[in-house]
Amino acid sequence: MAVLVTGSVAIDSVTTPHGEAREVPGGSALYFSVAASFFAPVRVVAAVGEDFPKRFLRVFDDRAIDLTGLEFRRGSKTFRWTGRFDGDMNEAQTVDVDLNVLAEDAPRVPPPFADSESVFLANTHPTRQREVLTQVTSPRLVVCDSMNLWITTERESLVETLRKVHGVIINDAEARQLTKRMNLIDAGDGILDLGPRFVMIKKGEHGSLLVTADGAYALPAYPAKVVRDPTGAGDSFAGGVMGYLDQQGASDTQALRRAMVRGTVMASFTIEDFSARRLQELSRADIERRVGHYVEMLHVG
């Protein structure tokens, strides 16, 4: 089994109360694929420009990550994001964004990737999400993310995408904006009405909420005393979730709840350092230890 992810591979510059990192590896597909690779093989479909530093590829070294679908485009520039986190660091402030290659044609799905069983459509134009999806033959599990920009400017196309996915992993502000409902369980139910059979709502330091026809299930974030840089936490969460679901070959409510635990744990590592540094130095034993500690924290009678 394998998880195909399409999304951004970026050059990030981030400032937080704990320091700054200039021109470091980032992007939704990068965080997602490193996090997911601890659970299942990952296939990346993304594009970068000719300014993309080759040393950034070390992030993917020695992992079950297939980069056949990573296009290096001549004459194009890599997506760049510059942001900062202040105060309680629960929300990124975008200082500058250059879409660059993300504003061009969607990357192609290489033929050997067409048999992928799990697909994660990270945040991008909803029409692009469907273009990539149609190139996968018969995926068993398709999940997407989105963002405020598309909810506002491309609602119809986004609704069309939502009709074609099994699940959505989205943050709280986006869920509210998409459904115009303030209560998050209500918002989750509103998204289910659009087609998906599950919604995971990410609440940053406040944890996450799973909404399915079976009801609503909340989890806290892993208690984190060291939060250096929250960039990529949401994509690492999605990576942990999708990697685990692909590994288990299941996506019933119980599997989704266990997957959310893995997503929570992967996000908790990501925020401990800038870029994907902390994910890179992780072992499977580190992850299992933290999953054990988290599960134990939740087992209270």
Added chain:
Amino acid sequence: MAVLVTGSVAIDSVTTPHGEAREVPGGSALYFSVAASFFAPVRVVAAVGEDFPKRFLRVFDDRAIDLTGLEFRRGSKTFRWTGRFDGDMNEAQTVDVDLNVLAEDAPRVPPPFADSESVFLANTHPTRQREVLTQVTSPRLVVCDSMNLWITTERESLVETLRKVHGVIINDAEARQLTKRMNLIDAGDGILDLGPRFVMIKKGEHGSLLVTADGAYALPAYPAKVVRDPTGAGDSFAGGVMGYLDQQGASDTQALRRAMVRGTVMASFTIEDFSARRLQELSRADIERRVGHYVEMLHVG
């Protein structure tokens, strides 16, 4: 065993997106005592004025709540709070507040209450909190709340109170303000440095966090689709916690974690209707059923 609570018994007027309630029973000691009474006998130490509607006392009817310490003061007026909740309803906006009797002398602890084993000092002037506390002979467990006003204007007195309590139940904004630390585990540790051996930080719809020398433990809120009026949720949480701890005769970390489950569940009922209406119609079986459902939600491997 019994829990003594000192705090306010109030006349509230509240507006939320779901409606409004004018001149209804409210106040920290009221919500606390009703919630705690499902677990242990409660003793109320508070004062109201001669405008206090006698019919409000029905809230306490047929419960293990001893009102010997509830003073009806001639010539005084009852504490009144007028507030509203908007948007995600996670924070109350105070529209109007009349301290009235709360600005007078602290209520006296009746001699038969002096042997109380558990004491909860709900939010009031920290000097008043200590005045009440010194009238209890040898309490085994003393826990206090506070608020932004005292943190700003009476910090020294508050620090003196913190030296005399075993635990603190406080909200996230207050914990940050008190310690000048943004990270909530950091803030909790900062409060432990002031004397208490545990801190429970209430995060409204985002759940709660326990900080002790053993570490940090997070719990989500009970997923609530119906939130009519969040007034009193924090005091109901404290009531569930203190009632359960008194019932168990324990306050080690495991007992605190189990108590936080009861606090979470009591708060989840309070927000389902205005004033203490939902608490009033509850049975013990309702509470046990929801505790069971919540614990089950958290048992995920």
